[in-house]
Amino acid sequence: MKDVRIGIMSFAHMHAFSYAASLNQLPEATLAGIWDDDPKRGQDMAKQFNTQFVASLDDFLASDIAGVIICSENNKHRALVEKAAAAGKWILCEKPLSPKVEDAQAMIDACKKAGVGLGTAFPCRFIPSIMAAREQIRAGHIGEVLAIACTNHGQNPGGWFVEEAESGGGATMDHTVHVVDVLRWMLDREFKKVYCELGNQLHGESLKTDDLGSLNMEMDGGIQVSHLASWSRPQSFPTWGDVTLEFIGTEGVLNVDAFNQKLDVFDDANMRHAWVGWGDNPDLGLVTDFVRAVAKREAPSVTGEDGLRATEVTVAAYKAANAKEMVSV
Amino acid sequence: MNVAIIGCGVMGKMHAEMAVRCGLKVVVCADNFQKAANELAQKYGADSTNNSQPALSRDDVDIVVIATPTTTHAALVQAAAKEGKHIFCEKPFCRTVAECKSSIDVAKEHGVKLFIGHVVRYFQEFEAVRAQLQQGVVGEPGFAHLYRGGAYPAGQDNWFQNYKLSGGVTLDCMIHDLDWIRFVFGEPERIFCQALQRSNPETLDYSQVTMRMKSGLIAKVIGTWAHPSGFHVKIEVCGSKGMVQFDSNDVPLTSERRGEGAAVGTIVPSSPVLKSPYLLEWEDFLGWLEGRHEPRVTPEDGLHAVAMATAALKSAETKAPVTL
Ligand SMILES: NC(=O)c1ccc[n+]([C@@H]2O[C@H](COP(=O)([O-])OP(=O)(O)OC[C@H]3O[C@@H](n4cnc5c(N)ncnc54)[C@H](O)[C@@H]3O)[C@@H](O)[C@H]2O)c1
Numbered sequence: 001m002k003d004v005r006i007g008i009m010s011f012a013h014m015h016a017f018s019y020a021a022s023l024n025q026l027p028e029a030t031l032a033g034i035w036d037d038d039p040k041r042g043q044d045m046a047k048q049f050n051t052q053f054v055a056s057l058d059d060f061l062a063s064d065i066a067g068v069i070i071c072s073e074n075n076k077h078r079a080l081v082e083k084a085a086a087a088g089k090w091i092l093c094e095k096p097l098s099p100k101v102e103d104a105q106a107m108i109d110a111c112k113k114a115g116v117g118l119g120t121a122f123p124c125r126f127i128p129s130i131m132a133a134r135e136q137i138r139a140g141h142i143g144e145v146l147a148i149a150c151t152n153h154g155q156n157p158g159g160w161f162v163e164e165a166e167s168g169g170g171a172t173m174d175h176t177v178h179v180v181d182v183l184r185w186m187l188d189r190e191f192k193k194v195y196c197e198l199g200n201q202l203h204g205e206s207l208k209t210d211d212l213g214s215l216n217m218e219m220d221g222g223i224q225v226s227h228l229a230s231w232s233r234p235q236s237f238p239t240w241g242d243v244t245l246e247f248i249g250t251e252g253v254l255n256v257d258a259f260n261q262k263l264d265v266f267d268d269a270n271m272r273h274a275w276v277g278w279g280d281n282p283d284l285g286l287v288t289d290f291v292r293a294v295a296k297r298e299a300p301s302v303t304g305e306d307g308l309r310a311t312e313v314t315v316a317a318y319k320a321a322n323a324k325e326m327v328s329v
Numbered sequence: 330m331n332v333a334i335i336g337c338g339v340m341g342k343m344h345a346e347m348a349v350r351c352g353l354k355v356v357v358c359a360d361n362f363q364k365a366a367n368e369l370a371q372k373y374g375a376d377s378t379n380n381s382q383p384a385l386s387r388d389d390v391d392i393v394v395i396a397t398p399t400t401t402h403a404a405l406v407q408a409a410a411k412e413g414k415h416i417f418c419e420k421p422f423c424r425t426v427a428e429c430k431s432s433i434d435v436a437k438e439h440g441v442k443l444f445i446g447h448v449v450r451y452f453q454e455f456e457a458v459r460a461q462l463q464q465g466v467v468g469e470p471g472f473a474h475l476y477r478g479g480a481y482p483a484g485q486d487n488w489f490q491n492y493k494l495s496g497g498v499t500l501d502c503m504i505h506d507l508d509w510i511r512f513v514f515g516e517p518e519r520i521f522c523q524a525l526q527r528s529n530p531e532t533l534d535y536s537q538v539t540m541r542m543k544s545g546l547i548a549k550v551i552g553t554w555a556h557p558s559g560f561h562v563k564i565e566v567c568g569s570k571g572m573v574q575f576d577s578n579d580v581p582l583t584s585e586r587r588g589e590g591a592a593v594g595t596i597v598p599s600s601p602v603l604k605s606p607y608l609l610e611w612e613d614f615l616g617w618l619e620g621r622h623e624p625r626v627t628p629e630d631g632l633h634a635v636a637m638a639t640a641a642l643k644s645a646e647t648k649a650p651v652t653l
Contacts, residue, residue: 147525147535149551151474195521195650197539199547201471202569212472214539214549216523218648224523226537228474228549232567248525248535248555324519326648 004291005032007054007065009072009080011045012038012160013094015121015283016071020049022287029291035060037072061087067294069121069287070094073166074173078103085114090294092119092286096177097307099168101315104308111304117293119300120307122181124243126285127258133245134186142249145187148225150179154241156231162207170209172198172317175229177310178243181302184309189220191313191329198321202232215317216326238264239275330618331356333390333414335381335405336397337365338485340419340446344394345369347611353392359384362485385409392618395419398488399495403428406443407435415442415618417611421496421504422631426639429632436628444614444624445631449505450512451606451613454575458564459513461573468570470514470546475506478553479560481532489554492526498534499524499645500638503552507540507641508626508634510550516543516633521650522641525555538641 006029008016023031031051036042039055046053054060061068061083067090070080077098084091091111097120098104111118124130137145152175160166167173180191199212215227233241243258261279266272286302293300312329320327332348334341337360345355355373360366363379370377378384385393385408393409395402395418403423409416416436422445423429436443449455462470478498482489489495499522511517517540524536538550553561562577580598617624640651 143531146527146533147523147537147555149537193648195539197519197521197541197547199471199545201469201545201547202567204469204569212547214472214547216521216537216539218523224525224535224537226523226539226549226551228472230472230567232472232572234567234571236571246551248533248553250531250533253556324650326521326650 004029004067004295005065006030006291006294007033007035007060007063007068009060009068009070009084010036010076011041011071012073013071014157015094016045016069018281018283019069019071019287020045022281022284024049025284026288026291028295029287032065033060033063057083061089066090067092067290069290073160074099074168075166078107081107081118082110085110085116085118088114088116090117090290092121092290092300093304093307094121095307096168096173096311096314097304098311099173099315101308101312104304104311108304108308117297117299118304119290119293120181120302120304120310121286122178122302122306122310123282123286124178124182124258125185125302126282126289128280129256129258130182133247133254133256136254137186137247137249141252142247142254143251145223145247145249147248148183148223149246150183150225150227151242151244152176152179153228153230153232155233155235155237156203156207156211162209164209167209169314169318170200170207171211171231172196172213172215172229173314174231176213176215176227176314176317179227179245180310180313181306182245183219183225184306187219187223189223190309191217191219191225193218193326193328194313194316194320195326196317196321198318213317213321217313238273239277330391331389332392332394333384333387334358334369334394334396335384336360336395337369338396341394341396342369343607344396344417345373347605347607348392348394349373350608351611351615356389357384357387365485381405382408385414386412390414392417398484399501400424403432406432410436410439410441410443413439413441417444417446417614418631419446420508420631421500421635421638422628423635424494424496426632426636429628429635433628433632442618443628444617445626445628446610447505447508447626447630447634448606448610449509450625451609453602453606455509455564458566458573458575462513462566466571467566467568467573470566470568472546472567473510473514473548474563474565475510475548476551476561476563477506478502479556480558481534481554490528490532492528492534496638496642497524497526497536498552498554499536499538499641500635502554503536503538503550503641504634504638506550506552507637508630510540510542510548511633511637512630514542514544514546514548517541517637517653518543519650519652520637520640520644522644524642524645526645536641536645
């Protein structure tokens with residue numbers, strides 16, 4: 001099979017670990033190099049994932065890599081996407097595509113202009129339970145969908161995630177886009193209206209951003225959607241968090257607990273009870289799709305526009321929380 | 330003490346049983362639907378009537394239980410109070426806040442004790458969560474997520490389907506959680522709600538609330554009458570130091586029948602307790618009547634719960650948050 005050479009730009013976002021491991025797992029792809037504005041981190045990662053570290057961004061982009069996966073801080077996505085696009089690279093950008101609508105739009109425009117594919121890293125589309133739920137819903141298994149209740153909880157990631165200048169927002173920025181994308185993809189409908197209560201109340205002074213968003217939204221056709229985005233899981237929680245969806249249809253209901261393929265592990269040495277997932281790795285699906293897109297010079301399945309739509313909803317949530325009213329997306 | 334049961338449906342039957350278990354006597358059962366009154370009366374050797382007024386004015390009646398559809402509560406509470414009877418009224422206290430107010434006034438005026446059946450305050454799992462919070466296990470609570478419901482309730486003449494009467498799942502079912510949240514976390518500030526309230530062609534209701542409390546706590550409350558079967562309750566409270574969760578799907582007892590018949594293939598879960606929360610609620614009510622303690626639920630609590638549910642329904646209608 002043709003060797004698709006992929007580079008990773010920045011390991012600021014921890015998902016880069018999983019993407020690097022996925023690339024190393026794929027026979028059709030090679031992790032051809034890592035660039036990072038933190039050279040120490042870049043060198044360590046290059047060693048860990050058995051590839052080269054390229055210190056200069058220009059050299060990195062001038063190399064023979066065909067595609068890049070960008071895992072920088074959110075606020076750097078735009079500049080890196082624009083540079084990579086100008087160098088003719090196919091791009092998979094970590095979510096949120098950008099915390100700002102105008103930046104996300106500019107990134108899409110830059111890629112269009114350069115004639116390169118742009119994908120947003122929404123791995124939830126590659127989770128088998130979510131894929132199967134989509135099939136069931138589209139086959140009419142629960143009739144017409146009338147209401148949906150979602151959660152995307154996690155633990156406080158710390159670091160740059162909690163610096164608004166770099167992340168663009170807290171838990172609501174981090175944990176709204178996945179379910180928004182999944183629902184748009186499942187139902188082929190857009191979000192129209194958003195209400196949100198934002199909280200910063202679980203981490204005291206140590207956190208400057210929000211750690212909780214309770215959203216009520218409306219999709220095309222009046223579907224009512226509630227969502228909880230949070231960094232609320234305690235350090236002692238047995239896993240990082242969850243993605244859950246409850247669909248109410250005219251003919252039935254459907255529930256997804258996307259990471260509920262797990263072992264309960266009781267570990268005396270560390271006095272820890274952990275949930276260890278045994279299901280398929282969604283990041284591998286996401287990276288496989290990107291590699292295929294690069295090889296075929298096509299758009300990735302989850303596009304930049306998908307990233308933009310999710311950002312629009314999240315930005316509207318912050319706006320609604322400030323205005324204390326339901327706002328249009 | 331003797332009891333009159335007004336409304337002999339699902340809850341009327343339950344309260345008759347609890348009253349008897351507390352050593353009281355059911356002397357009369359009233360229901361517009363004579364058959365319902367007769368059946369319950371027969372079980373306890375009581376009289377039966379299809380007219381509530383003579384039942385609640387009987388000299389030998391000390392306590393009137395009101396377990397009729399919500400919109401009838403105010404008139405019945407006030408009629409019973411005027412007869413000098415103590416009152417156990419099912420939740421929701423009344424259909425409107427104004428009705429709650431006038432009912433409280435009439436009860437005060439006639440010196441009778443009025444109790445509202447917010448039974449969730451007595452559920453052992455809810456009390457266990459509250460105990461964890463009081464012990465500080467989660468630290469300062471930051472958010473609560475409550476979920477309640479299952480299949481659409483039947484109700485005499487499908488009265489629940491008339492959303493103007495019943496208020497749907499929001500007023501009739503979610504009110505339990507709204508009350509409990511206020512009981513545990515204090516007064517609400519602002520409430521936003523989306524409610525399905527569908528009666529045609531399918532009968533479904535699904536209510537999704539985001540509520541900000543004065544303490545800053547954010548609550549998400551989901552109420553469902555949209556499920557094909559079952560009944561499910563979940564509680565989650567998260568704070569600065571930890572989290573507590575309850576899920577009614579985790580039970581200590583399940584059974585399933587082999588062979589022929591309707592129940593075959595159905596796994597029946599249950600979570601038995603020695604004392605039903607309805608019995609605990611009755612013991613609390615009777616302790617109050619006997620002057621032993623204050624009740625866990627006051628009529629004002631009942632009023633506030635109606636106010637919260639009413640605000641939620643208004644928000645659902647206007648698509649705007651309602652400040653309380
Ligand atoms: N605490 C709980 O767990 C709980 C659970 C269900 C219902 N409820 C509440 O209990 C009340 C009754 O609900 P239900 O489920 O028992 O309903 P139901 O329909 O089973 O019973 C109501 C009964 O009242 C009778 N009735 C109607 N109007 C009357 C009137 N004016 N005078 C006398 N009888 C009359 C009806 O014929 C019916 O038999 C409602 O307020 C409901 O919200 C509480």
